[in-house]
Amino acid sequence: RVAQLSDYEVLEVIGTGTFGTCEKIRRKSDQQLFVWKRIRYGEMNDKEKHMLVAEVNILRELKHDHIVRYHDRVIDRENSTIYIIMEYCPGGDLAALIKTHRRQRTRASEQLIRRIFRQLVEALGVCHHRAQGAIIHRDLKPGNIFLDQNGNAKLGDFGLSKVLSARTNLASTFVGSPYYMSPELISECAYTAKSDVWSLGCIIYELAALHPPFEAWSQAELAVKIRKGTFEHLPTTYSRELDDLVRSMLQQDYHLRPSVLELRKHPYLAYAQASPD
């Protein structure tokens, strides 16, 4: 049975983005809570429409405990609007959690940070090592990670994720041999799974330090700092192991950064570990 708008009642707006609005909704049949992203596609060009279809198809197939679950969609052709119905995460997003700790001058426990770190590595593992080709999120940030009622992390908003099918890799997407490609051309196009590892490093760093590793007043100054690559160690209340692991994810040379598979095997994130916490 195709879902209808009238199956749901809107409770409140919980976020607005470029193309759409995120609203908390309740299914009338069983009072269950969901969220829908209401996206107007009327003003979208063909490329953006294609990306939207790609995003919905990616969401539909990603079923994992730590990725926000897609439930259904409703297309309202009259108003050129699509409603993507997803699981409700009562804990809100990580950005709000970080802001609360900063305002209250309290620190997130290492146990919480380690749990969220482990859960996001699991979620990224599903995306990066998918049989049909890696899905790179490309827009990982605290505002795109949500918490369920038990404080478990859920990777959300695959708005920009890009399916890098096995076919297209760096060399073949350029005419001629790669030997003569300039560094900036390579760096602009080397958006790889390791770029998500860098972003995840920034997120875990910010969960501990309550500010990102690289900050600046302007985009230009930020680019300089990111390329320089120097940043403070985490507060000493956190283990040396966490500091070292996050540092390894924030290395300039993306070949040196651990892959998600290597992160999963790292002792700090291994399950069934006799952990101090």
Ligand SMILES: CNC(=O)c1c(C)[nH]c(/C=C2\C(=O)Nc3ccc(Cl)cc32)c1C
């Ligand atoms: C202040 N923030 C909130 O209260 C909040 C809550 C309780 N839930 C959310 C967000 C989502 C939520 O609850 N489920 C979601 C599924 C996909 C996406 Cl992109 C976002 C959400 C937010 C932003």
